[in-house]
Amino acid sequence: MPEILNTTSNFIQNEINNDLQNGRYGEGVHTRFPPEPNGYLHVGHAKSICLNFGLAQQYGGKCNLRFDDTNPVKEDVEYVDSIQADVKWLGFSWDDRMFYASDYFGQLYDFAVQLIQAGKAYVDDSTAEEIRAMRGTLTEAGKESPYRNRSVEENMDLFTRMKKGEFGDGEKVLRAKIDMASPNINMRDPVIYRIAHTTHHRTGDEWCIYPMYDFAHPLSDAIEGISHSICTLEFEDHRPLYDWLLEAVGFDAATRPRQIEFARLNLTNTVTSKRKLRQLVEEGYVSGWDDPRMPTISGLRRRGYTPAAIRAFCREVGVAKANSLVDVAMLEHCVRDDLNNNADRIMAVLRPLKVVITNYPEGQKEYMLAENHPFKGGHRYVPFTRELYIEQEDFMEEAPKKFFRLKPDGEVRLKHGYIIKCDEVVKNEDGSIRELRCSYDPESKTGGATANRKVKGTIHWVSAEDAVRAEVRLYDYLIETDEKGEVPADFLAAVNKNSLEVLHDALVEPSVRLTAEGTHYQFLRQGYYVVDKDSTPEHLVFNRVVGLKDSWAKAKKG
The missing domain is CATH 2.40.240.10 (Ribosomal Protein L25; Chain P)
Structure with a gap:
């Protein structure tokens, strides 16, 4: 496996080193990459993939691929397949350790029953709006639900009936019973199970209640023997709930997983929200999840970005504790550097x-x-x-x-x-x-x-008699941004209408007539190009990967 991490230790590696030196996790480092199969992975996920698999590689440990398939309303087998393809394309293997949160639905249900019987969970009849109002604010404590003090027997009866499908969607939820006055809103009796009469892509109609992510995630980690649960920074406030759940169901504090947060990847000129990316696809702003203008891994692959370049970029970015905005020119530099070393030159x-x-x-x-x-x-x-x-x-x-x-x-x-x-x-x-x-x-x-x-x-130049006509697609940033490269709140209004220019009458050397999809070239004096999947022997199609100008390298020298 290629080098994934910088040789200089980051704070996560320091934490792991301390754990190992103190004798914790005697069975070794065990990480996981846990995507939700509700969309295609993007460049931000690539950083997480490289980090989790890279840590496992560095410490001679293991890394699982686990699908967080707890919300069947938004999930699809298409996304499961695409995620596996993306992880493999980046150069990683989970060996025989591919799991699903749905593998543990029975165990998770038993954990919920355990919480109810211990007086640490209750069934709430309140609506989602009422629960939201009861949670309070950052400066005002929450209010207890009128259903909070139901007896264990009543809660068990209602939860059993929820499982049997006797109630409609949203009619009841199961909440953890923690502390409505906690300064951390995530600890104010969070919902841990909801009703959803929706067919699941793996379990079919076996279940009509599904665990929430904050409930399924730590318990799935513990079931799999994960040592270090590496999450992005937005989950920092969820860590107390992560630890509370593991303790409440009896996992040993000395061996249970540790959650460690790192800053997510934010790129200039780039949308990395799954919801926004889905909107771009569903509303026709792009041709699909693999449109070369998309920051999805499949889009970057079709654009002509290479796995080695993306891994190099993730090493260059490093791991930080604070969120920041990374110049997309840095990613382009890594792509250009890789292709400069590996792409053959032709004239077009x-x-x-x-x-x-x-x-x-x-x-x-x-x-x-x-x-x-x-x-x-x-x-x-x-x-x-x-x-x-x-x-x-x-x-x-x-x-x-x-x-x-x-x-x-x-x-x-x-x-x-x-x-x-x-x-x-x-x-x-x-x-x-x-x-x-x-x-x-x-x-x-x-x-x-x-x-x-x-x-x-x-x-x-090319010979008029021998040149091969080709379609060439020139790409620019999909989203127009301010001088800082930040994406505006109304990102659809900022979609660049000139992000794609198609040249139908380009001419290339005859040597590329039977070139395979995915082959890279430097068009002399033009930039780097890749053969698109739309190509046929009769109709060559090239995507521009990146130009020859390297603003990031020049900035570093400056």
Whole structure:
């Protein structure tokens, strides 16, 4: 397994080290990644995956994959499958330790009965609105429910009938009996079971009552023998309830799981709320959960981000105790760095402009030797003919002094090929440029008498006869933000209507004609691109992964 964590210890590693030195958790470090299968995982989950599996790797321990499938109203097998695919794609394995909270429904029910019999839980007939009102505020204590002092016998009877399906959704709930005056609102008799007459994707209609997350999570951890329950910072205020439940049902304080919180990943220009991401999908702002503009792991994968780059990013971000906003340019830097080392180079013309080399023999074709990668080596042959295409932006009719590409009477070197000179600009009736008439220096190719003649510009090109037409999708940030990169409250109003530009007439080298989905290339002078899943042998589709400009690397040097 590749390196996941920084070599410098973080505060979580320090806590684990202290536990091990004190003789706690003699069976070793055992973590878990517990996603709820109600949507696709996003880049924030990638940080949690890398942390939990990385800690297990570092300490020679184990990491479970456990689905928190306690809310059948929002869950689906599609999400279960996608989560497994994402974790594997990132490079991790749970071996034979894939579990579901629903595996423990029987045990969780028994724990609830145990709390009732100990006088630590009661059935409440209050509505959700009434319970919310009774909880109080941060400065005002809560109020006890009129049903709080029901007898154990009455609570057992009602809870049993809840399980049998005698009551409707929302008619009754089971609440832990803790302290309505607690300064921590989470300890003010939280709901631990609710009624939901909904078919569960695994248990079918066996159950019509389901445990709440705050009840199922700590008990599932304890059942699985988890040593360290690593959660994001929003669960810090839930830790007293986590500990209370484990103690209330009798788990030994010396060996039961410890909850430790870390700051979640917040990225500039990025929405990482499952609810908001679902809204973008369901309301048609994107083509699906794997739209390359989405920060979902499946979206990043389709965009062309690599597992190694995401792992590197998570190492670079590190683990902190306080929430902060990370510049998305840092993630792009990690992607660019990985692809720079691994992606082969090819030539592609995104917005073609025709060039006719008038002194090159008609019908002649030669093959130019081109290097595939500056570090890894390898070569290919690129066809060169009388008619070529270059980028429209590589020609300027009225060029400024420091424009070192092609211009009237100006010279430029064609990458891997000859030096050419623009002799004539041919225009359409509307004044737009139709083609350029150029001449070439036959001795300027590698090995020729003028091969070392210096010209200030080098541009890429493709043969008009041999180039393969391709669809190229150019992506920008999906959400427009302020100068700090923060997402506004009304995020739908900030959706960037220009986040996708599709070029239908791009041209690429013929060497990529049968390239497989997911293959990466650097389009010389353009950026990094990946073959999209929509590609066929007859219709190539490329997604732009990231451009060549690296603002994060420049900022670090500054």
